[in-house]
Amino acid sequence: MKKRMKKTAALWLTVFLFSAFFCGCQGDPPPGNAGSGESVSDSSSVPVPSGPSQEQEPGQRDPKPVVLTPTAPGTEVIGNEAVSIDVSNKADGYMTVTYHGDNPKVKLQIKYVPDEETVYTYNLQAGQSDVFLFSRGDGEYQITVNENIEGNRYSQAFAGTCQVALKDQLTPFLYPNQYVKFTEDSQAVGESQKLVQSAGDDLEAIAAIYNYVIGNIQYDFDKAASVQSGYLPDIDETLNTKKGICFDYAALMTAMLRVQRIPTKLVVGYAGELYHAWISVYLDGVGWIDNIIYFDGKDWVRMDPTFAASGGGASEYVGDGSNYHDLYYY
Template sequence: MIKKRIWIGCLLIASVISTGCNQQNAAAATPKVESAKSSDAAALRDSTPVVLQPEAPGTNTIGNEKASIDISNITKGYIVVSYKGNNEKVRFQVQYESEDPYTYRLNSFEDAVFPLTRGDGNYKFTVYENVSGDEYATAFEGKSEVTLENEFLPFLYPNQYVKYDQDTQAVALGQKLVKEATDDLDALAKIYDYVVGNIDYDYDKAENVASGYLPVIDQVLDEKKGICFDYAAVMTCMLRTQRIPTQLVVGYSGTVYHAWISVYIDGVGWIHDIIRFDGKEWVRMDPTLASTNKKAEKTVENSGNYRAMYYY
């Protein structure tokens, strides 16, 4: 039995972001990623949502009596993990190559979807059970080499941090919000404006949020309030189901821990930090800068030395 102390870095994201926000003022299975913009500049983009749903068919699994990891669709950028033991404190780590691992919570007999956001390469998957205090013992460890069908797929599927399905009301709302959008950047602006303008910051929730908190997207929309993690999850859901590859990123701006959103726009590439929380408020990059990748990258470089830690 291997025992180790686990630093639950990813599990602190909700609480760290929420405290940083206290100063806030308020279709195919493997789709080709391309903008819906028409050759006619006055035309509207197609706002039909595409909701990709993770599956666990069990055709290719690794595991033991304690845990099962379904890697049947690993080429689509996700795995499905099920813990079958009775330990109340279970952690799951995903490690890409020699990078720091991502750490997640696992609940008994509940399938959880985890993204493989670092792209092609070798991944190690480890399930840990709590022994006492912050000591954990390895319940299962396995490895797999990953070659993605499409580099954007991890950022188009739902997962444990951005959880939704075709019945999630945010999907239909996102379609409604962007029905008059002319291109993907316009769609992003309309989604951003709605979320920031209609969801109030929940100070009480921020003060009392538990470690390991995960957003419930429709609950946030119903209550019209939330913490920064909630804002980011709602926007990511709407953007992904509008066929816009979206990264929910957590990292540092200088010494401040915060979140931001990056998107892929056809003909432009990845626009990093297009929507970010700067410690005081959510802000969106000027669309003129966003439309040219070089200018956008330069803006990001000069706006706080952002250092990404985790991609979801």
């Protein structure tokens, strides 16, 4: 077991969050060529982590990516003339939201009622449908849409509730969403298959994807200095330009892991007093690895891939996980 663990090499993703965008804003949390993946839209057959398939040799895992495609069948919709919120697939952990108005500044807020302090805030664009997760699990969610009046003042355009009972607690973290957007045609999907071709298990697949990201993506300091609040990553642009900011690193890695059937959370929270993002993964037979993922031969530790890629040190952010506090899951 230890031998397998050592191969994982620096798997934990904690990334610096800078001012002016999701990585360091003081207000809202973050708003926002052919692949070879298998597209799955029927949620009744959603693949979950499992051992080698019958076609695979023992000690191997199937590298073929599986892309879950969100749908909006319209069988259960809430909203009004301003917004349509399709919650038909709430049991699979997501909803599709379409804003019909023409206000250029619109906020979607999702509150998980059992935890009154946790409110997710997103930007909506007129005429565009986006996917959002019910990422806190079973329970009641309050959903509001607010339109800008002027400055920082907003008026409520819609308010409603949705009761969620998930078929599987892992499924939401296999789907794409507004922050981690991909399709079966995304270049990153096909690249994930190449990277994990020789992986014997999910740990080795995670290591291969992690090592690729930190070894090939350079930190874009110019972009970090100019990025605006509400920025959404483009995983294929990151892959092609070979550079990005912390949000780009996290989104690219999360997308690659999800299409490899590894449930993955992009987590936002605090490391000490710093606003950070990191990744949690689910391993079959182990469960969620939320705090520590890299095994150094003695202990599991964290590592920041942004620091690793830029040549910086990460010792300040490596520890037993006690100073990390989760706030949001995407």
